[in-house]
Amino acid sequence: MSTARHLWDPLHVRVLRQLRDSGPLSRAQLADRLEVPRPRLLGELNRLIAAEQITEAGPAKSRGGRRSTLVELNPRLRFAAVDLGATSLDIEITNGRLEPVAAYTEAADLRKGPKPVLARIGELLAKARSDGVYEHLDGVGLGVPGPVSFRDGVPVSPPIMPGWDGYPVRELLAREHGCPAVVDNDVNIMAIGERHGGVADSVDDMFFVKLGTGIGCGIIIGGDVYRGIDGCAGDIGHIQVTAHGPTCRCGNVGCLEALFGGAALAAAATAAARSGNSPALAERLAAHGAVTARDVADGATEGDAACVQLIREGGRLVGSVLAGLVSFANPSMIVIGGGLAQLGHILLAEIRSVVYRRSLPLATGNLPVILSELGPRAGVAGAAVLASEITFEQWS
């Protein structure tokens, strides 16, 4: 399965993708864009109309001559896109064009194991159906915060998801909803989302770096997600940045995530508040009993020196890891997303500074390092793309 558009993909997949991404088109426009002989396309369209996968959508604007009729994806098409975080659950129901028609967000605790979490997803989806959001689902895409065997549709030894190892998530979703389902790592779906509808639109070789509770990297190579042999490519949170750092939850010392994951930043911010180094954080700690990445970002905006320093230090660490990966992979773009991306341009400037200084000039001469455009929606956006891809490919 792929998110790239290959000329050798079956024609029906190429038609469905085109209608998903462009909206209604005339038969002539479709034939032009897909570079397919008209008779072959018309036969395929008749077949797709008979299967109710696409429908006719009224007349095209006249260009003189005979009016042509537009075709579009069946307006009743619905995909469920689910982004499961360590502590949160986001769901979007989209139409065939991947536009959200309903969205749900709530807290979740993955450590309860797969059964209650999947049951809760089932409840939310059932509620959407009883609210009239959909009659039936055509595809389900799910992202989880851990390694996934993409081929088998199961989590594989996910460190923060006890009980999920090898659990047949995809199979259960597909059976429950009677439609194709797909399961991937959360960072991969964020990368797919950003590439499909965000700042990395159609960029074929890029990193999507998620900085949040965990730190990971979605790798797009040649337009496809690169998952590695065991499905755990992109696990950059456990790259060592110092030999004498704190011990990470993985058991090693000095991992990037142990120094600048969400928990590490909150701990450092709390220490700065208590030590008197940061008036801005002290004030927020007193008011709310805890400080978060958002507080550090706000403090920095107000000019609080300790907050700026915390962000710069984190950016330096992230940059040093990315500099090595840029030398290794020579990508054409780096997108920074995840909760800590709200640290914004101070973070970005520091990451850029280190990457541009430390990597080969040839590799950075033309390398944008930019913030995610979709923000917290990147995950569900990518899950919807994956759901549509797997559905289109399984239709025949």
Added chain:
Amino acid sequence: MSTARHLWDPLHVRVLRQLRDSGPLSRAQLADRLEVPRPRLLGELNRLIAAEQITEAGPAKSRGGRRSTLVELNPRLRFAAVDLGATSLDIEITNGRLEPVAAYTEAADLRKGPKPVLARIGELLAKARSDGVYEHLDGVGLGVPGPVSFRDGVPVSPPIMPGWDGYPVRELLAREHGCPAVVDNDVNIMAIGERHGGVADSVDDMFFVKLGTGIGCGIIIGGDVYRGIDGCAGDIGHIQVTAHGPTCRCGNVGCLEALFGGAALAAAATAAARSGNSPALAERLAAHGAVTARDVADGATEGDAACVQLIREGGRLVGSVLAGLVSFANPSMIVIGGGLAQLGHILLAEIRSVVYRRSLPLATGNLPVILSELGPRAGVAGAAVLASEITFEQWS
């Protein structure tokens, strides 16, 4: 261009590759292996025979019934494979099966610029022709120690090759020899060589790590070399391993290459000889006026503690870089080659130890880290593979 075997490659390319890699085959065997309908294959073979790209090669062993005739690549096929190192020039002339029929090795100095170096290559090839090694060349493959724009066939800002930037190397080779030519980075061709005929035979996702004067990594993804957007992927020699290391020739501090490239190891070995820490190295320094990686390897074999220590320290540094890259890319194999690979199993054990300890267990559970099988031949072997690929693809 590709080194992977794709089912969608043109039939003639698939036939030629198969005969290159298997030797003579009957038409029936070819049809089986390529999974092509017999009539289509027979038509293609007749065409290839008419073009003198393949020839009939006598009767196959009888399996009862009518004797079939074998086909093989034209025995007069010749490829020139050139591996240009910082200080050396290796050439092999191969037949269509990529077996060397002649080989030349001599010192070279790339810093003289492209004209004298390419002229010398031309002289050696002319000598081979006058010796009767070939009548004409069918393809030329060249590896150079620096970044290459593979598409354009030119070196791009190669740090140790003054005067080569943008020089039309491929075009000149093709024109001089009247055949297809291909230019790639030396580490990429080593990776291709090892994957085609060495220890990584047909492994689709792997790193080939060259430890020599320079340090670099050939990246094979999905059976193809991954070159990155600017052709400089794999430049791992300039990944920082310590913030307080020596200054590298690239201008940064603490690069892997500055700590454990060939020059760094020779300097450390000389220091160990002079300080009295290493009797084995002191003896060799006195005898030859200099010490090399080979001396360190020999000293370690004799049990010289300082030599063992030098190798272990280097292995630790290489391992720390590779551990991060394994977390990032989750490859299925790492092959260690280049001149320093002669440091052997002490080096390998240390690299393994760090990689296995520092990377995600899921990524290392099944990850061989092994020494190159082709050794100094890896480069020319890969250049020959590339030459044959480009030639087969340009034949029609």
